[in-house]
Amino acid sequence: MRSSGVLKILAFLITCVLIIICYQILLTTSIFNHIDSKIPQPDPVPLGKGVGNVKVFLENEPQALGTATAQKNEPIHEINVVITFTNAKDNTNLQQKFQTTVLSMFKWTTLPVNIYIIGDRDSQVLADAILKQAVSKYNKQYKLVKLDTDDLAKKLHEVIKEMQQHFSYKPGAYYSHSLFFLSIAIHRVMPETLHRVIMMDADLKFNNDVKELFELFDNFSDTNVMGIARENQPVYRHVLSVYRSANPGTRVGDPPPNGITGFNSGVLLLNLDKMRKSELYNSLINPQVVKDLTKKYSFQGHLGDQDFFTLLSLEHENLFYVLPCTWNRQLCVWWRDKGYESVFDLYFKCEGHINIYHGNGNTDIPKLDWEK
Template sequence: CKVCVGSGMAVCRSTSRKGDNNCFVSHYSFFLFVLSEITQIIQVDLDLKYKANIRDLFEEFDNFQEGAVIGIAREMQPVYRHTFWQYRRENPQTRVGEPPPDGLPGFNSGVLLLNLEAMRRSKLYNQLLEPGMVQKLTEKYHFKGHLGDQDFFTMVGMEHPELFHVLDCTWNRQLCTWWKDHGYSDVFDQYFRCDGEVKIYHGNCNTPIPED
């Protein structure tokens, strides 16, 4: 379940299920075409703890480069190193699934900035919402995801990073360490490191959030 906050819009909740791409497309089509008077939305998971005023996050929209339609932080575990294993084996020099700063570790959708106006205008983004385009990308990357919108954004980001404004990790400081204990302890810290004062803690996979 997610909460959405937008200028001129009441708080709303998304009940789209993880791994259900049809729900994902319907959910974002509702934002794009039904709520046409709304231009920007911040969508957040419920397992967050705020150390800064979320209103400050709206300033990140001003940092979007031309062509960017979504603001999102990188995934801080090697989950996509694992998920893209077949593509990585066939393309040993790829950046897909590699850790930052030079790799493409994928995205985490716990904190999302949606520039709805830019999303409506973007011919490229709207083409990528077509089922045929999604199928084409899943076949190219041998992708079998289970995290819903996060998987979609990650897969699209591998192909079209220009659509995304990457948020600093301090805006979505993920705490889950599941993959450290499941085969990736040797590289885990390359993904998990986050320097700077945390603005939002994300207690993903039911991880306890530090007390004040």
């Protein structure tokens, strides 16, 4: 009897201990849940709309990357620049052109530059080395942003795959790669923290401060979503020759200042906010719309994104702010002796101080006074 009573007491004490332990566990869990609910959690990084966002890898963890304001006439603290530099590993000529582009930009810039490199991984490694060498010469501030371009190319392909056939010479041609169409849908794949960017080719030479180019965003009208210079050769006079023959007196393909000349995309001012918001512009990134326009104008391009912008301009000039030719002075004269001698200079003429030379068509850029 006595041992039975002891066992009952022990059972009671064990039960009490277990109850106390369970209570403490529940109390602790409640406290930590309460604490967690009070700790501010970081907001997710905006990832853009449409087909999604590109993975971004930052060098030196820039603090205010991509915050360049989209408001007119506000102070500019940094410049966002996107450069296409791809398939460069075995192309020393392209490497030298890229070096000239960034060296001359660093020579003149008075503001920090965030540089987004569009290219394969090998090209990005080369770009990193060239940039470090260039900045050491001029001691300017920059931040390199490496993009996951495999991911980017896949996302772009979904947007433009059915339109590419109208703007590429043939599958596998130089301008057939989806990266050469990035500017068309850049607002759908880049972070919404990016508001305005300068996108440019890797065969340029700056002769002025890139800040002055960026300031041209303030000249945009309410309907302009991008700034782009006219093509300096009668390229689209030729491409649109069938339409021109059937429509005498048309402005389509005519030279500046009154013609719808067509564009060159070597230097672009892209207002990503306005591109995102423009119902008109986004409605035109549509395979059926493009098909209808190419049929109407008997248009078969071969120069990638600039063909698309030229095609849109035939009916929607108001989407584009025309950059002065001095900010994209194209030097190629291939079309001069291809049956257009009598009108060539009407397209090629560009008066005023040249701010950016563009060695398109693998054309040599002259040595400038500051290089001698």
